[in-house]
Amino acid sequence: MNSIELKSRAKINLSIDVLGKRKDGYHLVEMIMQTIDLYDIIKIKELGTEDIVIKSDSSDIPLDKENIVYKAINLLKNKFKINKGVEVFIQKNIPIAAGMAGGSSNAAAVLVGLNKLWKLNLSEIELQKIGFKLGADVPFCICGGAVLASGVGEELTYIKGLHKDISILVCKPDLFVSTRDVYGGLDLESIQNRPNNKLLIDCLNREDINIVASNMVNVLETVTSKYHKEINEIEKIMIENKALGSMMSGSGPTVFGLFENKEQALRGKEKLLEKYSQVYVVNSNEKGVEIDGEFK
Structure with missing residues (x-):
């Protein structure tokens, strides 16, 4: 039975500007995001059934279909007609509801992990397009590093980030x-x-x-x-x-x-x-x- 372990990193913002609001309610932003070395551990293993099972060492996150990780798995299963099930264990280290994209980072890790586990061979850009359906921060969390993000947060321009000695x-x-x-x-x-x-x-x-x-x-x-x-x-x-x-x-x-x-x-x-x-x-x-x- 296949399994995989991933690190899912948090981000901070070095800037956030809000430029306007679209008719659909989304805000137009221009902001600098930077990945930091504070991370959750995501363990994925295939199941013999088609079930999606979410487990965690934290009692503060939902473990059902409300969890963004569940939504990420479901999205890939439906899009690529996959009839396999998985169990995901989320070891939380990133503070929850903190403005650090912890949930988005977990979803990004699951997309990257299942892309490898299920041999989908999706490029980073293809994964980011799928990730955007889950949330505006997910595309950035897939690539990490430092970016200038614009639009509703999905238009990413890669930039030089903070020096590692900081x-x-x-x-x-x-x-x-x-x-x-x-x-x-x-x-x-x-x-x-x-x-x-x-x-x-x-x-x-x-x-x-x-x-x-x-x-x-x-x-x-x-x-x-x-x-x-x-x-x-x-x-x-x-x-x-x-x-x-x-x-x-x-x-x-x-x-x-x-x-x-x-x-x-x-x-x-x-x-x-x-x-x-x-x-x-x-x-x-x-x-x-x-x-x-x-x-x-």
Whole structure:
């Protein structure tokens, strides 16, 4: 019986701008996304039946057809008329509902894994087109690295990302934030401070981390931080502990800080652990999904 194990990586945003809204309700964005080396483990094994079975070490995610992983498997089974069943075990390390694309990353890993397991021979671009039907972040999670994403998040331009020596301190407060509510609370006409993505990309190319860190802007943060004071509190602790810059990722509530020095990041982590339990020091990574210890 065939089986496969994958790493499914989280992302942070170095910028988010919201440019408008389509008639179908989707928002038009322009944002920089970066994969980080914080990952879930996805174990897939074929079953002797046609069932889809989802298991996890986390009690905070659905294990039925509501799970995006279930939807990803179902999508491939229906599209390619596959009558095999699979069991997927999700070992969660990425904080849940955190603005870090954890669910999208899991779906991406399952698409990549089943492409290999079922010998579908789909290209990365073909997988991304399928992934987009599951969510706007899934195509990026398939490839990983660093991108400028536009459209509703599916138009990806690959760019140079954060240098691997940069330490990234990540803190997810114990809050639930609704992405739909955050976008719904954004007044597009009153956005004062927007990111300069051209400047950020130029500075990433030059490895000028100081200018990158001091020019990160997430327009969604104005909405989330209005209701959750923890966002600004975490940023303040990171800056006090020598972060070059700190910002909320996605629609929140996760906050990250960029550090030139790992020791300073670890000191910041120690300080944050006095109040928050989900705190990590990680680095950037060039890939979203890794199969059995090797990149696809």
